[in-house]
Amino acid sequence: MELSDLRKTSMEFRRLSSNALRAKYDEGNLHLMRLRHYIEGCEYIQGIIEDEIQGTEIDYKSEFIISDGGWNYFNYPVDHGTHMKAVLDYFYELTEQDRDIRGEARKYRCSSNQWNDIVRNFVEKLIKPLVDFITDRISMDIMTKEQRNNTGTNINQYIDKNYGTANIASGNINSSNEYIINEVERINELVSSLKVSVEESGCKDASVEEFLDDLDTITENVNASEPKMVKIKKALRGIGSFIKNLPTAIKTSQLIITNSEELIEVARKFMENFR
Amino acid sequence: MDLEFSIEGDSEGYVQFECPYCESEFRLMAGEIQNEEEYYHEIFCPYCGLADEVSNFYTREAIEHAKELAMNYMYEELNKAFGGIAKKMNKSKLIKMKWKPLKKINVQEMRTEDSVEDEFECTSCNKHVKVLYCAGKSNVFCSYCGVDI
Numbered sequence: 293m294e295l296s297d298l299r300k301t302s303m304e305f306r307r308l309s310s311n312a313l314r315a316k317y318d319e320g321n322l323h324l325m326r327l328r329h330y331i332e333g334c335e336y337i338q339g340i341i342e343d344e345i346q347g348t349e350i351d352y353k354s355e356f357i358i359s360d361g362g363w364n365y366f367n368y369p370v371d372h373g374t375h376m377k378a379v380l381d382y383f384y385e386l387t388e389q390d391r392d393i394r395g396e397a398r399k400y401r402c403s404s405n406q407w408n409d410i411v412r413n414f415v416e417k418l419i420k421p422l423v424d425f426i427t428d429r430i431s432m433d434i435m436t437k438e439q440r441n442n443t444g445t446n447i448n449q450y451i452d453k454n455y456g457t458a459n460i461a462s463g464n465i466n467s468s469n470e471y472i473i474n475e476v477e478r479i480n481e482l483v484s485s486l487k488v489s490v491e492e493s494g495c496k497d498a499s500v501e502e503f504l505d506d507l508d509t510i511t512e513n514v515n516a517s518e519p520k521m522v523k524i525k526k527a528l529r530g531i532g533s534f535i536k537n538l539p540t541a542i543k544t545s546q547l548i549i550t551n552s553e554e555l556i557e558v559a560r561k562f563m564e565n566f567r
Numbered sequence: 568m569d570l571e572f573s574i575e576g577d578s579e580g581y582v583q584f585e586c587p588y589c590e591s592e593f594r595l596m597a598g599e600i601q602n603e604e605e606y607y608h609e610i611f612c613p614y615c616g617l618a619d620e621v622s623n624f625y626t627r628e629a630i631e632h633a634k635e636l637a638m639n640y641m642y643e644e645l646n647k648a649f650g651g652i653a654k655k656m657n658k659s660k661l662i663k664m665k666w667k668p669l670k671k672i673n674v675q676e677m678r679t680e681d682s683v684e685d686e687f688e689c690t691s692c693n694k695h696v697k698v699l700y701c702a703g704k705s706n707v708f709c710s711y712c713g714v715d716i
Contacts, residue, residue, distance in 0.1 A: 303713055427615065431715065434706060
């Protein structure tokens, strides 16, 4: 499945699941039936479920739903596949026969006596594990696809020896710090260029002073050994609002906007790589 | 009768929320969630991706705070009512009334402290969310549009 299709499936499934988990007593089985139709109509989700429940057997009426004479409760199997099978069988029967969900929900103990709470308590106990399982599997597949699609070049620096007073590690250390050096240089270049552009613009507004202060904050922090990310973020926000309100009549306004936008992007990459 | 209270955000203007499904905590920018131009009826949990009404995402502390304010209001009204009754009854020579005013609960301003969560921006709607870095780097969902960031 393509990455975009996976994302759409994830969104649709989560929307239907949220509606089902928030079901109201007067809506009956409506949202549960919609969720069921979606699961049955989506080959990808069917595949996920089939992989999980393959080879499992459980009689949900006697082994999953336990009745102690008064209240019913769920006996969750240890094996996850068996659990999913039991949930699906019960879920399909509920929606097949269009049983009154209130009647079913009332059999399970709930701390509240409001009908909506009773229905939601039952639905959550029954289908939440299934929803979590499918959502997590879709997310994992999205992560795998994104990893494969990421074909950017990585620069690795190999350091053979580790010097210092505390030699805890031994062997080779791989460090991708060439990115950070390039970003710092670029940030310094952009800040110098922006200062020149602001001077040439001849703008004497008070916001220009704040803009220049923000540029100084960024330069100080990216060149420091322990940059303060909070200060960089605040300065970037200040720069963002400055270019939003910058009058376009100023002769160097376009250059200021372009360089500021690039500065914001490079500074963000610097912060991500610095972690 | 409406009671209002405010929650101070952290140093970057983020306020804490709690998912009603998975009970995970995350933060949203106050200026984005409370926007006069765009009203959000529901939001998505960035961790489990499920949606619910914004009011169901309030933290337990916020709900407790609201309850305490409501209790204080109730105490104030009861004290006014019984105070009035006692004043009238004590004017009589035959019947006297003694009563002890209810003590209000000490309620402090709610504020959000800085924490370890990191800010992530959605590429679809450009809104921000603060979640744990390891979760954000793997897969989280945008609280506003629901897509995975």
